[in-house]
Amino acid sequence: MRFKFRYGFLIGAALFGLGIAAASALLYRQTLPHPNEVSDDIAEEFEDKEKHEEYTVKMKPVADLLETQKPETVYIRSWDHLRLHGLLLPAENPNGRLVIFHHGFTSNALDNGTHAKFFHELGYHVLLLDLRAHGESEGQYVGFGIMDRYDTVSWVRWAKERFGDQIKIVLHGTSMGGATVLMSLGFEEIQNDISAVIADCAYTSPTEVFSYVIKNQYHIPVNAPFIWIYGIYTRSKARYAFSDYSTLTALKNNKVPVLFIHGGDDLFVPTYMSLQNYDESPSKKELLIVENAGHGSSVFVNTELYQETEKKFLDEVFSQN
Numbered sequence: 001m002r003f004k005f006r007y008g009f010l011i012g013a014a015l016f017g018l019g020i021a022a023a024s025a026l027l028y029r030q031t032l033p034h035p036n037e038v039s040d041d042i043a044e045e046f047e048d049k050e051k052h053e054e055y056t057v058k059m060k061p062v063a064d065l066l067e068t069q070k071p072e073t074v075y076i077r078s079w080d081h082l083r084l085h086g087l088l089l090p091a092e093n094p095n096g097r098l099v100i101f102h103h104g105f106t107s108n109a110l111d112n113g114t115h116a117k118f119f120h121e122l123g124y125h126v127l128l129l130d131l132r133a134h135g136e137s138e139g140q141y142v143g144f145g146i147m148d149r150y151d152t153v154s155w156v157r158w159a160k161e162r163f164g165d166q167i168k169i170v171l172h173g174t175s176m177g178g179a180t181v182l183m184s185l186g187f188e189e190i191q192n193d194i195s196a197v198i199a200d201c202a203y204t205s206p207t208e209v210f211s212y213v214i215k216n217q218y219h220i221p222v223n224a225p226f227i228w229i230y231g232i233y234t235r236s237k238a239r240y241a242f243s244d245y246s247t248l249t250a251l252k253n254n255k256v257p258v259l260f261i262h263g264g265d266d267l268f269v270p271t272y273m274s275l276q277n278y279d280e281s282p283s284k285k286e287l288l289i290v291e292n293a294g295h296g297s298s299v300f301v302n303t304e305l306y307q308e309t310e311k312k313f314l315d316e317v318f319s320q321n
Contacts, residue, residue: 178202
């Protein structure tokens with residue numbers, strides 16, 4: 001009887017292990033490789049489904065406007081030799097400032113069109129990036145901020161060469177882009193070369209956000225085995241692990257002013273992650289929670305509040321410089 005129990009237990013444990021491995025492999029295939037072919041599936045799973053269509057409609061006229069303005073196409077080489085793509089909109093009446101936009105997972109440069117239009121009209125030069133493995137940028141694997149932070153350093157260097165050392169640079173990011181710009185603050189070079197950061201619905205780390213997704217989207221309470229096995233995939237394929245870095249680590253000694261923004265009803269990246277990021281940064285900072293806003297949708301839910309907060313925050317930053 002005892003033998004049968006042990007035998008059954010071993011079979012059950014083996015099947016459980018295989019199930020975790022299979023689920024981890026599925027999660028890997030849906031997230032880490034270049035996402036162009038699976039972006040629709042990811043959007044259906046992770047975005048605010050009820051509002052997504054409404055926001056897409058609001059974004060389209062701005063994206064169309066950017067396309068008609070014929071932005072300049074620019075390229076740089078990343079530290080690991082990838083060809084990275086960006087779109088540059090020089091200001092018609094420049095104020096000596098540049099904003100560099102970082103989009104979210106499965107997105108692309110033009111999805112920051114609403115933000116770009118607002119800042120361009122304020123006199124900012126605007127640079128919209130395709131993050132690695134997105135849009136027209138090369139890359140086989142998504143960086144989730146851990147790898148992209150190095151690319152941000154390269155783009156800032158390019159910007160200073162293009163516009164001169166006196167250019168005032170603002171880094172702006174949404175979701176994965178928000179985590180990227182916060183993680184880039186871990187570099188002393190970035191802290192010395194930029195004036196401010198705006199981070200919208202940024203997670204603290206890929207490990208934390210995927211643990212949250214597995215628990216709340218897939219209703220699997222024990223997620224540590226999934227994350228551990230998923231880490232094996234990322235390390236073997238993309239040469240990094242989700243545990244390698246976090247925004248909290250980057251922000252510990254931050255001196256750059258940061259505006260943290262988050263939707264109060266975010267279903268993907270929980271609002272408390274921006275609260276954690278806010279608490280960790282010792283620099284000048286501000287926190288805006290937009291009520292009734294889902295993931296990445298704060299600018300659409302309350303456009304006036306969002307943009308007024310950005311402008312006031314940056315006016316204060318530049319008035320002190």
